[in-house]
Every structure is written in structure tokens, then in C-alpha cells.
Amino acid sequence: MGWISRRIAGFITFAIVSSVLAAWALSRGYITGEPTLGTTWGLAILGIAFLASVAVTHHMKIRDQARKAWEDYQRAWQEYYARMQAAQVHAAQVRASQIQAAQMRAVQSRR
Numbered sequence: 017m018g019w020i021s022r023r024i025a026g027f028i029t030f031a032i033v034s035s036v037l038a039a040w041a042l043s044r045g046y047i048t049g050e051p052t053l054g055t056t057w058g059l060a061i062l063g064i065a066f067l068a069s070v071a072v073t074h075h076m077k078i079r080d081q082a083r084k085a086w087e088d089y090q091r092a093w094q095e096y097y098a099r100m101q102a103a104q105v106h107a108a109q110v111r112a113s114q115i116q117a118a119q120m121r122a123v124q125s126r127r
Contacts, residue, residue: 025073025076029069037061037064038051041057
């Protein structure tokens with residue numbers, strides 16, 4: 017996922033967590049109205065929501081980096097395997113030409 021998707025997921029997480037915590041604090045009577053930075057409970061609610069959104073976006077970023085690294089590893093391995101296979105074919109061709117040259121020298125030395 018791109019960074020825009022992560023930002024959207026972070027915003028949604030922030031909105032949900034802050035709404036749930038605000039509803040809980042409102043039902044308990046800890047706050048009246050909406051959570052603001054002016055009250056301790058409001059600060060705690062918004063801080064927890066912010067940390068939750070950062071955790072979600074960080075997890076998404078790490079997972080995306082791991083996926084990209086795995087794809088790069090697979091691509092590099094395929095390229096390595098193709099080079100090694102080409103090198104083996106080349107070595108076999110060189111060996112075959114050496115054998116053929118040795119056979120021709122043997123035939124010429126018999127004449």
C-alpha cells in the first residue's frame with residue numbers, strides 16, 4: 017500500500033478510537049461535550065487515539081517494506097539463477113569445444 021492508504025487508515029483509526037474513548041468517558045461522566053486538549057481526559061483520549069493511529073500506520077509500513085524486500089529477493093534470486101544457468105551452458109560449450117579440439121589433434125597426429 018502506498019502512503020496515501022496508510023494516511024487514510026491512520027485517520028480512520030484515530031476517528032474510531034477517539035470516538036469510542038470519548039463515548040466511554042462521556043458515559044462515565046469524566047468529560048462533558050467533546051474531548052479537547054484543555055482537559056486531562058480530553059488530552060488522554062486524543063493522545064491514545066494518536067498513538068493507536070501511529071501504531072497502525074507503522075505496522076502497515078513495516079509490512080509493506082517486508083513485502084517489497086521479499087519481491088526484490090525473489091527477483092534477484094531469479095536473475096542469479098539465470099546467470100548461473102547461462103554460465104553452466106557456456107562452460108559446457110567450452111568443454112565440448114575443448115574435447116572436439118583434442119579429438120581433432122589426435123586425428124591429425126595419427127596421420
